[in-house]
Amino acid sequence: MGTAGRPRSEESHKAILQAAYDLLHEGGFARFTFERVAARAGVSRSTIYRWWPSKGALAMESAFDALSVELAFEPSRSPVDNFRTRLRLVAVALKGRPGRIIAGMLAEGQQDPGTIEIFTKLYIEPARRITRALLHQAVDEGFLRPDFDIEMAIDIAFGALYHQLLLGRTLERDWIDRLVDFIFRGALIEPSPIPN
């Protein structure tokens, strides 16, 4: 057997993620079912089950997949600058469809702890890992003081972002820059390892 089947399989995989993302955006997680996704993507339900064990897993992967495209950027040599760039991109994404999906998952999770568990495992934790790596790098390379509380910085960054999102406030670039300045205040080592 050659690789003849692979392109079709990859195409289905992609179609399922896109259909899932569209349905989540249209009707939220409460009305999200494998049946609807299968119909929209033009595949059988068993095809979906082959890749995803639950609707929560599919929902989160579809949102995370779409988000990771929007969050891609060319990193600079300064992890502090990369942290700022990342938060700016997250803010832009939160203004759009991923933001509505995330707000919806958080809302639905207040009635159903299982949704929060899935959301945490498949979205919050991966997002935190990326941010954590940037901040660890910033400490290791001498941009931030060694006693910088990385976990609290992450709690604060995402907490403040989601708070704005849930209260329907616009995530302006100026506000993001003030947030980043606040987070790094008193923690930056001068002069920075990279001369400006």
Next chain:
Amino acid sequence: MGTAGRPRSEESHKAILQAAYDLLHEGGFARFTFERVAARAGVSRSTIYRWWPSKGALAMESAFDALSVELAFEPSRSPVDNFRTRLRLVAVALKGRPGRIIAGMLAEGQQDPGTIEIFTKLYIEPARRITRALLHQAVDEGFLRPDFDIEMAIDIAFGALYHQLLLGRTLERDWIDRLVDFIFRGALIEPSPIPN
């Protein structure tokens, strides 16, 4: 006319707030109606309308009323310490019934912007005003640097608290203390105006 009517009126007022609070806790805002509150409090609907123009106004006042009792404390001479004490008390309250009500309002508000508007006006804004006053006092009295970003500190404090709440994380005292330390890092003026 004497004051004979007042005690009964005050009693009804209190009974309505208590009934509203209990109903919100039991069924959330979606199932909250003046009819149910009236039945529970043993008053007529018109009595409720006399004091509250909408169910949102009543819901928030009942939650805020209950919360303000839990948040009362004997202030110290240091507004920085008072900020810490206040956040600790907010955290304790968020672990209990007010936390469930707030999470429910935020969740329901994702489908209905009117709920967020009421919630912001009647709960978020008053809560921010109290915190803002403490931080302004801290700057004015020389505890915090004049360039301290008070509005961002408030966004961060409430953002981080609600984020933990919505993700079902326990609001431990140690975490609150780290949050407060993070917020004030690099902003405290030493020596403080009050010698320890």
